[in-house]
Amino acid sequence: MSAQRSARRRAKDALLGYALVLPSLVVFGVFVFYPFVKNFSLALHRTPPFPGLPKKYVGLDQVKDVLSSSEFHKSLRITIEFVMLTVPVGIVLGLLLAVLAHKQLRGMGIYRTIFSSTVATSVAAASVIFWTLFNPQIGLVTYWMGRSGDLGVLEDPKTALIAVAVTTVWQNIGLSFILMSAGLQGVPDDLYEAAAVDGADGARRFWHVTLPMLSPTLFFSAVVGSIMAFQAFGQIDILTRGGPDDATNVLVYSIYEDVFRAGNDGVAAVKAIALFVIVLILTIVQLRVAERRVSYAR
Amino acid sequence: MSGITLSGVTKRFGDTIAVDDVSLTVDDHELLVLLGPSGCGKSTLLRMIAGLEEMTAGEIRIGDRVVNDVEPKDRDLAMVFQSYALYPHMTVRANIEFPLRSRKVPKDQRALQVAEAAEMLDLTDYLDRKPSQLSGGQRQRVALARAVVRRPAAFLMDEPLSNLDAKLRAATRIELVELQRRLEATIVYVTHDQVEAMTMGHRVAILDRGVLQQLGSPQEVYDRPANLFVARFIGTPPMNTVRGRLETAGGTPVVRIGADGVELPGAAAAAAAADGLLEIVLGVRPEHVEIVTDGTPGALTATVEVVEHLGHEQHVVGRLGDGQLVTVRQGSHLPAPPAKSSVRLAVRVEHAHCFDPETGARLG
Numbered sequence: 001m002s003a004q005r006s007a008r009r010r011a012k013d014a015l016l017g018y019a020l021v022l023p024s025l026v027v028f029g030v031f032v033f034y035p036f037v038k039n040f041s042l043a044l045h046r047t048p049p050f051p052g053l054p055k056k057y058v059g060l061d062q063v064k065d066v067l068s069s070s071e072f073h074k075s076l077r078i079t080i081e082f083v084m085l086t087v088p089v090g091i092v093l094g095l096l097l098a099v100l101a102h103k104q105l106r107g108m109g110i111y112r113t114i115f116s117s118t119v120a121t122s123v124a125a126a127s128v129i130f131w132t133l134f135n136p137q138i139g140l141v142t143y144w145m146g147r148s149g150d151l152g153v154l155e156d157p158k159t160a161l162i163a164v165a166v167t168t169v170w171q172n173i174g175l176s177f178i179l180m181s182a183g184l185q186g187v188p189d190d191l192y193e194a195a196a197v198d199g200a201d202g203a204r205r206f207w208h209v210t211l212p213m214l215s216p217t218l219f220f221s222a223v224v225g226s227i228m229a230f231q232a233f234g235q236i237d238i239l240t241r242g243g244p245d246d247a248t249n250v251l252v253y254s255i256y257e258d259v260f261r262a263g264n265d266g267v268a269a270v271k272a273i274a275l276f277v278i279v280l281i282l283t284i285v286q287l288r289v290a291e292r293r294v295s296y297a298r
Numbered sequence: 299m300s301g302i303t304l305s306g307v308t309k310r311f312g313d314t315i316a317v318d319d320v321s322l323t324v325d326d327h328e329l330l331v332l333l334g335p336s337g338c339g340k341s342t343l344l345r346m347i348a349g350l351e352e353m354t355a356g357e358i359r360i361g362d363r364v365v366n367d368v369e370p371k372d373r374d375l376a377m378v379f380q381s382y383a384l385y386p387h388m389t390v391r392a393n394i395e396f397p398l399r400s401r402k403v404p405k406d407q408r409a410l411q412v413a414e415a416a417e418m419l420d421l422t423d424y425l426d427r428k429p430s431q432l433s434g435g436q437r438q439r440v441a442l443a444r445a446v447v448r449r450p451a452a453f454l455m456d457e458p459l460s461n462l463d464a465k466l467r468a469a470t471r472i473e474l475v476e477l478q479r480r481l482e483a484t485i486v487y488v489t490h491d492q493v494e495a496m497t498m499g500h501r502v503a504i505l506d507r508g509v510l511q512q513l514g515s516p517q518e519v520y521d522r523p524a525n526l527f528v529a530r531f532i533g534t535p536p537m538n539t540v541r542g543r544l545e546t547a548g549g550t551p552v553v554r555i556g557a558d559g560v561e562l563p564g565a566a567a568a569a570a571a572a573d574g575l576l577e578i579v580l581g582v583r584p585e586h587v588e589i590v591t592d593g594t595p596g597a598l599t600a601t602v603e604v605v606e607h608l609g610h611e612q613h614v615v616g617r618l619g620d621g622q623l624v625t626v627r628q629g630s631h632l633p634a635p636p637a638k639s640s641v642r643l644a645v646r647v648e649h650a651h652c653f654d655p656e657t658g659a660r661l662g
Contacts, residue, residue: 193350194383196370197454198444199400208396212387 042269051263066270071254075271078161079230079250085165086172086232087225091218093169094176099210101177102184112181118174123234126171131239134163157247160240164248167235172228176221183217184210216290223286227279251275300361300451300484301326302347307356309342309508316342318508319356324452329478329485331499333492335531339508340488341456347486348454349373360451371400376445380457382437384429384444390416391425394443401448415447418477435466442477452484459494471497492532496520504528522651526658529581529651535613538624539581541655544570553580556619558598560645565662566652573654578661581651584613584627589635590644597642600624605634616641 045055046062066072097115101108118126133141136152145153153159187210195205211218233252236242242249242257249257251271258268302324309317317339324330332340345351347358349370358365365373376397384393394415398408416422419439429437438458445453458474459467475498478485489495495502496516504511504519504527512524523529529537542553542560544567551567552559560580562570570578590597600616603623612634614626624643635641652661 188381188383190379190381190383191385193348193370194377194379195385195396195400196350197348197373197375197377198397199371200396201371201400204400209385212385215387 039269039272042265043273045266047264047266055266062266063270063273066267067274072271072274074246075249075251075254076274078246078248079252082161082165082168082232082248082250083226083229085162086168086229087222089165090169090172090176090225091180091221093173094180094221095214095218097173097177098180098184099206101181115177116174116181118171119178120174121171123171124238126167127235127238130163130167130170130235134239154240155244157245160244160247164235164239167239168229168232171235172225176225179217179221180214183214186217187213219289220286223282227282230275230279230282301328302452302484302486303357303359304343304347305357305359307343307346307358308354309339309346309351310354315508317346320505320508320510321356322503322510322513324484324486325500326484327482328500329475329483329487329498331495331502332486332488332505333495333499333502333531334490334505334511336490337507338505340490340505342508343505344454344456344486344488348375348377374451375454376448376450376452377454378441378445378456378458380460382429382441382458382461384437384440386429389426389428390421390432390440390443393429393440394421394425394447397444397448411447415443418446418480419443434462435470438462438470442474446477446481446483449481452486455485455487457489458487460489460491474498492534496532504531506531522660523581524660526579526581526653529653533583535584535625535627537581537583537651538587539579539653540618540622540624541577541579544576544578553578555580555598555622558619559596560598560650561596561647562652563647563650563662566650567662569661570652570654573661575654575661577655579653579655579658580645581653582624582645583649584625586646586649587624587626587643588628588646589614589626589632590642592642594642594644597644598624600641600643602635602637602639602641604637607634614641616643 043063044057044059046058048055101112101115131154133139134152134154136142136155139152142152153163191209191213192205195209200208231252232250233256236248236250236253237256240248242253252275255268255271255275258264258271304323305321307317307320308315320339320343322330332343334340342351346353347360349365349368353366360373360375385396388396391412394412395408398411403411412425413422416425419442421436421439421443424432424436424440429440432440438461441458459470462470471494477483487494487498499516501514502516502519503513506527512519512528514522519528520532523532523537526539530539540553540555542555544562545552545554545559547559551562551564551571553562562578562580566578598618600618603615603617606613606615607630610630612628612630612632614628614635616624616626618624626643653659654661
């Protein structure tokens with residue numbers, strides 16, 4: 001009797017649970033799960049040269065073609081270059097500002113607000129600011145570099161990626177600063193005090209206490225920053241459109257071009273899968289390490 | 299040579315005075331306990347000695363050197379924190395070695411000193427572990443090893459035992475005393491636990507609201523508390539402090555409490571008379587009050603409120619006619635009076651203390 005009742009009750013609870021999950025399941029299904037599965041099917045079909053013709057199932061042929069193409073390799077190389085240019089610099093600058101702002105001084109709140117303000121800036125706004133700075137005719141940066149009237153930094157294949165990276169670092173510095181500040185706040189004060197009494201000067205305290213204690217934060221920032229950099233699109237679309245001469249044609253932008261310029265969604269789908277795998281690996285690494293760091297707690 | 303001298307040390311945080319004009323000397327090889335309730339300024343005082351907190355006024359000397367403007371790292375001190383403050387990312391060995399590395403001690407010398415400190419604190423088997431793999435007691439010993447490894451001029455300990463359970467705390471207390479004796483160390487030890495203060499300290503400095511109340515040996519502060527604060531703070535259960543009117547009955551000074559009167563010790567009476575006091579606070583430890591039979595002269599009448607049985611002893615709490623409470627501590631072999639019964643309490647006057655009710659200062 002009571003077993004029966006508890007079984008009924010459990011069923012009722014389960015029903016309520018499913019009902020509550022349903023709305024988000026629908027949203028995820030439409031915008032994530034369906035496109036995800038559909039993307040795999042796209043990758044297995046070659047897009048016809050003329051619109052209107054039926055798509056042809058080619059198995060893994062297209063995947064092989066794309067992954068071995070020099071165009072894909074170049075795009076991947078540029079993407080990795082972009083990650084290398086943005087992530088370490090972003091972390092170092094964020095850490096530097098966070099250490100500076102960590103001091104208990106009057107008016108520090110103002111600095112903290114300024115340092116974290118780029119979080120509230122959209123990619124578009126940041127890009128327009130830097131587009132102006134980099135402008136060959138009126139740009140301040142161009143002027144400082146003595147390149148006025150010359151080829152703009154965004155038009156020069158040698159400097160375009162760096163210019164885009166600078167914009168990205170600036171835009172991400174707020175997030176990096178906030179992450180590093182949070183990490184610093186997690187370091188107990190008495191560790192610094194113990195180190196101070198133990199004879200360590202400021203530099204030694206930084207290298208032997210601050211940095212190791214921040215390593216989980218640093219690692220998290222590196223991985224999340226890399227994932228964000230792999231997915232960068234807005235600033236490239238606004239500043240360079242992948243040019244000049246494909247110098248800033250990162251993976252995501254090339255996917256965009258494949259679909260919306262060339263109309264070749266089969267090739268785009270293969271690249272999207274490649275990007276998915278890269279981000280998946282980074283995410284797994286992050287989760288694994290984060291799990292291991294649990295024992296790091298005192 | 300490596301004693302510590304504080305003169306007029308003061309610390310203000312905005313409008314609040316955390317430490318108020320404290321002057322005291324910690325002798326070489328002495329274990330001095332800074333004792334007081336939380337917020338009394340004892341930790342702030344210790345942190346000022348360490349250099350972790352700036353002084354508002356005063357002077358601190360370590361040995362012959364004024365250290366007011368000396369960085370913590372250059373004060374030649376070691377500190378044990380309540381949280382232990384072990385470096386979680388370093389092994390036990392690296393933790394103990396850290397102060398030596400900071401001071402650029404050569405490598406083989408370091409290894410030797412680490413081994414010695416680890417041996418002394420029974421940590422040899424744990425040198426390659428991380429602090430997170432150790433028990434609370436072991437972590438505490440690592441913190442101690444990190445302090446002793448360098449043989450500093452003095453040790454500062456901030457409630458080092460308060461994170462241990464009662465049993466381990468008692469054992470570690472004894473180990474610490476032994477360690478102090480073996481190293482002939484100068485130690486300033488902060489605690490709010492009077493048992494630690496009484497059992498470990500060569501001398502005890504009692505602080506309240508930033509002011510040094512009394513400095514003396516554990517026995518001194520117990521037997522002759524300098525004021526009401528110390529009298530009430532030291533001892534469990536705390537000293538009975540009963541307020542009464544000063545009178546003279548047949549030539550002898552008497553404290554009148556309700557309808558009863560207790561004869562005053564001569565010295566206290568003289569001091570009270572000199573100050574022209576009309577009222578006085580009589581302090582008697584619970585072990586110096588006994589329940590006596592009816593008719594005993596000079597005893598106080600009380601109603602029994604509650605009897606607490608502790609196994610080896612019992613505490614009888616009685617309420618006097620005017621509402622004041624008096625605790626009697628007696629052996630558990632004695633019969634416990636029933637609650638709400640009326641008893642007569644005799645005070646052993648030779649052990650009584652008298653205090654000025656306004657200033658709290660000791661009389662006589």
